[in-house]
Amino acid sequence: MDFRLTPEQEAVRQRARDFARHEVAPIAREADEKGEFPLHLVRRMGELGFLCGPVAPEYGGAGMDYVSFALVYEELGWADASVRGFLAVHAGLVSLCIRDWGTEEQKRKYLPRLATGEMIGCYCLTEPNAGSDAASLETRVREEEDAYVLNGEKIWITNGNIADLAIVFATHDPSRRHRGISAFLVETSTPGFRREKMPGKELGHRASDHARIVLEECRVPKDALLGQPGEGFKVAMSALDHGRLGVAAGAVGLAQACLDACVDFTTTRRQFGRRIADFQMIQATLADMAAAVEAARWLVYRAAWMKDQGLPTTKETSIAKLFATEIAAKVASEAVLLHGGRGYSNEYPVERHYRDIKGLQIYEGTSHIQRIIIARHLVGKG
Ligand SMILES: Cc1cc2nc3c(=O)[nH]c(=O)nc-3n(C[C@H](O)[C@H](O)[C@H](O)COP(=O)(O)OP(=O)(O)OC[C@H]3O[C@@H](n4cnc5c(N)ncnc54)[C@H](O)[C@@H]3O)c2cc1C
Structure with missing residues (x-):
């Protein structure tokens, strides 16, 4: 068993440490007080290769291993949970999910832009009546000849108000529970995608953006499906x-x-x-x-x-x-x-x-x- 980090892992940790200590920590308190996410850090994280850390370079990623990426999260967590939380959603829940489940076209279309920060991602699973029991989600999808149409409500969506791309989970038939769910890549400029800040003042992560999202006859093309129908869970x-x-x-x-x-x-x-x-x-x-x-x-x-x-x-x-x-x-x-x-x-x-x-x-x-x-x-x- 060898517990030592490789020189490459050490280098990533140092890069993340320098960024966290010199660029994130000094503004964390102000961001927390203002309740505003420091958006300028997104492009910086792109330049540093953090936004799509483990994604292959051919899709714009840094091709780093997961140990290195854990070190990035650890260093950011040292400085500010809101910035680390941004990354866990943008990279962990969105970019890696597209890498794992996306078609070649979806990967080419979105990953390079997520890697630079040109696009920000969010992940829309939680609903008012579906939290821990995610299989009970009620957001509905209707299949039409040339489109999928989404209707429902999502809450507590990190990055929801600043995101350009959302992974939305919706059900074809709630009685089928997890087998009825599909995932969709929804550009947030799509008509019928409405968002607002969550009500109330959060206990922590005050610099994070948390949204309530309403989908009203939100029509996405057939190629917005991520994975196969029914594979969303x-x-x-x-x-x-x-x-x-x-x-x-x-x-x-x-x-x-x-x-x-x-x-x-x-x-x-x-x-x-x-x-x-x-x-x-x-x-x-x-x-x-x-x-x-x-x-x-x-x-x-x-x-x-x-x-x-x-x-x-x-x-x-x-x-x-x-x-x-x-x-x-x-x-x-x-x-x-x-x-x-x-x-x-x-x-x-x-x-x-x-x-x-x-x-x-x-x-x-x-x-x-x-x-x-x-x-x-x-x-x-x-
Ligand atoms: C800061 C923040 C950011 C978030 N970001 C996102 C996001 O980006 N995208 C997203 O989709 N969601 C997000 N969420 C939502 C989050 O994932 C849910 O809040 C969480 O999954 C719990 O669901 P819930 O709030 O509905 O609580 P509930 O599921 O109602 O749970 C209430 C309590 O009951 C307990 N409980 C429930 N079921 C069981 C069981 N079977 N056995 C024992 N105990 C149980 C829970 O552990 C909890 O203590 C975020 C939440 C927060 C606070």
């Missing part, structure tokens, strides 16, 4: 396998950011005439944080490495996502405590990380759903 789940790795790696980055902040803070803050890092209770907390972050990191790298070997990784990715997001939530909570009153204010980034991590436990399958996936691999489906 498989398309959706395979995309989530890619996206979840991004969420898990992002959680590792977020937890590492909390640990780094705590080491800095506890070695400078003094109480009772000593650095607070000199108190054993603080040291124990830091040590537990470090152990948890390392364990999560290696679960993520293992899942990414297995993907690189072409092995099935659904269970391993779910284990990585479950463990990494749960420990990151604990680490972020401890980090706020270790910062005392300062941790309660957005003067310090741990406050934002503490709010953001909750989203990672929810999207792309909640922690409950990850447990269901893992348990199904252990004991089968009843």
Whole structure:
């Protein structure tokens, strides 16, 4: 077993680290306060080869392996969950999904533009009555001679208001559950595609764009079908396998950011005439944080490495996502405590990380759903 990164992987990590620390982290607080996604970073991520990281160069991608891409997510997660979340959707759920399921024409048409940031992607699965139970979605598709016509409502769609291309999941017949679903590539300029900001103010990911999308007689050409008719649920789940790795790696980055902040803070803050890092209770907390972050990191790298070997990784990715997001939530909570009153204010980034991590436990399958996936691999489906 060789745990060392290759020189190519080290180089990608360095590129991502430089970008995250010098271009993302310095503006993360302002973006969070304003509630605006820093759109100029999209083209930059394109120049850096991140937007279609694992896609082959012939389609505009950087052709990187999944370990490298996990490192990109980790570094971005260290700086800002909203920017990392953008990438997990744009690349993990959209670009890789088109790579896996698209026809040659669809790949040539969309992947190069997604790779530069000329186009932004979003993934439209969740609906008011279909969240964890995605097979119960109600958005309908009607097949006509020369078109598919979509009607329905999607919510919580990351990048939804800024996207040029949406992968939309719709059913031909709700009684057929997952077998009745198809996936469609819908350009967001298509008449009948309406979008607006989600109501309410989010707990975290405040710089992310989250949309409610209404499809009203939204007519797309026959060649907008992604995969075969009735294969949409498989398309959706395979995309989530890619996206979840991004969420898990992002959680590792977020937890590492909390640990780094705590080491800095506890070695400078003094109480009772000593650095607070000199108190054993603080040291124990830091040590537990470090152990948890390392364990999560290696679960993520293992899942990414297995993907690189072409092995099935659904269970391993779910284990990585479950463990990494749960420990990151604990680490972020401890980090706020270790910062005392300062941790309660957005003067310090741990406050934002503490709010953001909750989203990672929810999207792309909640922690409950990850447990269901893992348990199904252990004991089968009843
Ligand atoms: C920040 C953010 C970004 C998002 N981005 C996207 C996006 O880009 N595209 C998209 O399609 N969706 C997106 N979502 C939606 C997200 O995927 C759903 O919120 C998530 O899948 C949960 O669905 P739900 O909110 O309907 O909760 P529900 O499914 O109603 O679940 C409510 C609670 O019940 C639990 N539960 C449900 N079923 C079971 C069960 N069988 N056993 C045990 N517990 C269960 C859940 O774990 C949860 O705790 C996003 C959500 C957030 C918060």
